[in-house]
Structures are given as C-alpha cells and as structure tokens.
C-alpha cells in the first residue's frame with residue numbers, strides 16, 4: 066500500500082523568523098556570509114567557498130557569461146547552462162575565466178578606411194564612444210589608432226571621410242605591453258591624464274582597453290570568488306546524457322565546478338554519471354539533484370555528489386506539479402534534506418552542502434531557506450530580471466520587462482527531452498513569460514544582501530552556521546499572513562517631508 070507522509074508539505078510563505086537577542090557587536094558590518102559550496106571533511110575548509118550564498122540557475126534565460134562575471138564579482142557563482150553544443154558552453158566558460166577586471170575587450174572596432182558615418186552607427190549600437198581602429202576591424206587586430214566621439218563632429222567633419230582622418234594614430238597614442246598589471250595601467254591613466262590605455266601584445270595586436278572611468282568600479286568588489294590564479298570562478302551545468310564528452314571539454318575550458326541539472330535527481334542515471342565523473346575526473350567537484358527528501362539526498366551523497374540541490378516544481382516557471390503530480394513544498398523539502406545532511410555528517414564525517422533551488426519569491430525567502438539549513442540558494446526568476454541575463458528587455462505600458470522561460474518549456478527546445486525515444490516534446494514542464502526588469506545585478510543584489518544581513522542581525526547571528534543553529538521559526542496562519550502586509554491605501558507618489 067502507498068505510504069502517506071504524515072506531515073503537510075509547506076512553503077516559505079508559511080514561515081517567519083523570531084528575533085533572537087542581538088548583541089552590540091552584531092551589526093550588518095560584522096555579518097559574514099561565507100558558505101561552503103562543495104563537500105569537505107570536518108575540520109578542513111571546503112575547497113570552494115562562496116562569499117555570499119547565491120548561485121544563478123542553470124537556465125538559458127539566466128546564466129550568461131556576463132551574469133556569471135557579475136555574480137562572481139559579488140561573491141556568488143553562476144552555473145552556465147548546458148542546453149547548447151558542448152563547444153559553445155566551453156567557450157562561455159572561457160569567457161568568464163579570461164575576464165580580467167579592468168581589462169575590457171573592445172566591442173567598438175572599425176577599419177581605418179571605414180567612414181565616420183559607419184563609426185557613428187557602430188557607436189550607437191554598442192553605446193560606447195571609444196573605438197579601436199585595427200587592420201582588420203576586429204577586437205584583436207593590429208592597432209592603428211583610437212578614435213572617440215570627441216574627435217569629430219557632424220557639422221565640422223565630412224562623415225563620408227575615413228576614420229583614419231580623425232583617429233589618433235598609434236605613433237602618437239600612449240599604449241602598454243602585454244605584461245601590464247591593472248595597478249600599472251591605472252597609474253598611467255592618472256599620471257598621463259589619459260581616458261583610455263590600449264594594451265597590445267608583442268606584435269602590436271590589441272588585447273584590451275583600460276578605462277579611467279572603470280577605476281572606481283575595479284575597487285568596488287572586495288568579495289570576488291576567485292581561483293588560486295585570481296581568475297573568477299564559474300560553474301557549468303551538465304546532464305546524464307552526454308557527460309562523457311561534455312565534462313572533459315568543460316574541464317579543459319577551466320570550469321571550477323559542475324552540477325547535474327535534472328528535474329529529478331533520485332535516479333540511477335545520475336548515480337551512474339556521478340560515479341563515472343568521480344572515477345575519470347576526481348579533481349572536479351560535481352553537484353547533484355534535484356531531490357526533495359532525505360532519502361534522495363543520501364542516495365546522491367553516497368554516489369559522490371559534492372553538493373545536493375533541492376527543489377521539484379517550486380520554481381516560478383514550473384508546471385511540473387501540474388503536469389506530473391511530482392513535488393514538495395520547498396520549505397518542507399529543505400528542512401528534510403538538511404536533517405539528512407547533518408545525519409550524513411554524523412555518520413561519515415563529511416559535510417555535503419545543500420542548495421535550495423527555485424521558488425524564492427521575496428528577498429526574505431532567502432533568509433528562510435538559509436535558516437532552514439540550506440548552505441546556499443539558486444535562483445532563476447530573481448537573476449532573469451537583471452541587465453546581465455539573457456532575455457530581451459521589452460517596454461510595456463507598465464514599464465520594462467525581461468523575457469524568462471523554463472528549461473522544460475517548448476521555447477527551451479531542451480534537446481535531451483526532445484531526444485527521448487526519437488519523439489519530440491510530448492508535454493511541457495515549464496512556461497515562457499516575462500519578469501519585471503530590475504536593472505543592474507550589482508545594485509539589485511546589494512539590496513538583497515543588505516536585507517539578509519539585517520535579518521541575521523535581528524536573529525542575533527553574524528555567520529550562516531550560527532544563523533542555522535540558532536534560528537527560531539514560526540508558522541503563520543492565514544490571518545497573521547494578512548496582518549504582515551501594509552493595511553492602508555498607499556499614496557501614488559512617496560510623501561516628502563517639508
């Protein structure tokens with residue numbers, strides 16, 4: 066006979082945190098959000114630590130190289146999606162690993178005989194006003210000169226003339242060699258009063274541009290997640306179909322960590338694939354999932370998973386519960402899995418971090434997931450709203466939106482699902498839609514981090530392990546849920562005090 070779990074399956078909206086005593090040394094400035102990403106033995110540090118407990122979802126609409134760079138600079142980590150050819154995903158990994166703070170690959174490039182009017186078009190398209198003039202018009206061609214929007218004016222200069230007529234030629238242009246460090250480049254920008262310093266290789270080919278206007282930007286990220294060579298860290302999603310080809314290519318490209326991406330990780334496919342990766346590439350950490358209970362967690366931890374992802378059907382674009390009748394309220398799932406993780410540590414001495422994936426609707430849900438035992442969270446909708454995500458930004462009568470679609474939706478054309486038994490996609494497990502546009506990740510995530518730190522201060526915790534072990538949670542009734550929201554008619558515009 067089927068077994069019925071006695072406990073009701075609960076979501077984050079049903080819980081609130083109780084304040085604990087806050088001591089005077091506990092303030093947002095003293096809160097430390099560091100958290101382990103991968104399995105470690107008690108007493109030893111995790112081989113990869115995040116500086117803040119955020120990862121971005123393994124989704125086409127979310128985890129681009131641009132987003133991965135921005136998130137790693139802010140202390141988190143992205144998992145680049147695998148719903149693309151192996152060489153394309155490897156190239157995306159390389160783009161993140163080759164990122165050098167302050168060293169920009171020029172995106173506004175022309176030939177010396179291109180016209181000024183073409184240059185105006187290129188500048189309009191990229192939004193940048195400094196162009197590299199190279200022998201082949203590419204970002205890595207031999208540098209012939211630089212031309213900026215200040216070097217010509219449509220009323221003074223013939224826009225049909227060549228850019229070479231207005232560029233500053235390389236002979237007169239201060240430039241630097243390939244071994245230049247960022248601090249050396251910045252010193253020259255200030256000492257020589259330059260706006261831009263091109264960095265060339267030994268053959269005179271353009272490598273990067275360093276801009277004075279980025280100076281403050283480079284100092285802004287004290288919490289970057291980097292490898293031993295100070296390169297940003299990046300993760301990559303993999304699947305249980307083509308891992309024997311995909312994993313070596315991703316490792317070659319420099320991926321720091323991998324994660325199996327599946328709606329249901331409690332399967333022999335995933336255990337076999339984990340065993341294979343651990344046997345052939347023991348050096349690379351690899352996460353597994355998704356699961357929703359202790360049984361699924363223990364299965365994957367025993368198969369070698371370096372972290373386990375929790376969540377079936379709770380995501381904002383998910384319709385798995387409607388379609389397959391599979392899933393569990395995310396709060397119940399995280400609590401159950403976290404208990405199994407603690408039991409696994411007791412039994413084996415190994416700590417296998419837990420990730421709460423999907424279904425985080427409000428910023429405070431992140432605090433709840435962490436309090437319930439998650440070591441870090443993964444979010445799709447949240448990151449899809451930012452400039453750095455892949456979806457197009459569209460204007461509506463209510464303001465801007467960004468496109469966001471599920472990996473199980475028709476739009477994702479998820480090849481491994483299409484490939485089943487030679488059939489196409491029989492039914493969708495995700496939707497295709499829009500989320501409100503939220504601007505730049507750097508600014509949006511800073512607000513979420515500030516809220517999380519303030520919540521932890523109210524709960525009297527300066528570290529995540531302390532938060533997890535001392536948090537007190539209460540269930541909310543429908544009535545008290547109503548009480549939580551503002552109950553006045555809101556002004557259309559904020560009031561200003563005289």
Ligand SMILES: NC(=O)C1=CN([C@@H]2O[C@H](COP(=O)(O)OP(=O)(O)OC[C@H]3O[C@@H](n4cnc5c(N)ncnc54)[C@H](O)[C@@H]3O)[C@@H](O)[C@H]2O)C=CC1
Nearest residue numbers: 305306326327328329334355376377378385472473481494
């Ligand atoms: N977290 C969630 O609640 C959900 C997530 N998704 C997302 O949708 C995407 C697709 O997920 P899934 O459909 O679960 O993909 P999947 O590739 O894990 O599974 C697809 C089907 O292939 C089977 N399978 C897996 N490996 C196999 C192998 N080596 N040989 C033969 N059959 C194999 C599975 O049992 C399943 O029936 C993922 O990006 C996932 O994250 C979709 C639905 C729900």
Ligand SMILES: O=c1[nH]c(=O)c2[nH+]cn([C@@H]3O[C@H](COP(=O)(O)O)[C@@H](O)[C@H]3O)c2[nH]1
Nearest residue numbers: 122380381383423424445446471472473495
């Ligand atoms: O049922 C689903 N159908 C889909 O098409 C789909 N695509 C992604 N995912 C999962 O949702 C997570 C992101 O959820 P949020 O947008 O709520 O952060 C992701 O991290 C995934 O776990 C899907 N689930």
Ligand SMILES: [K+]
Nearest residue numbers: 329330331332
């Ligand atoms: K299963």
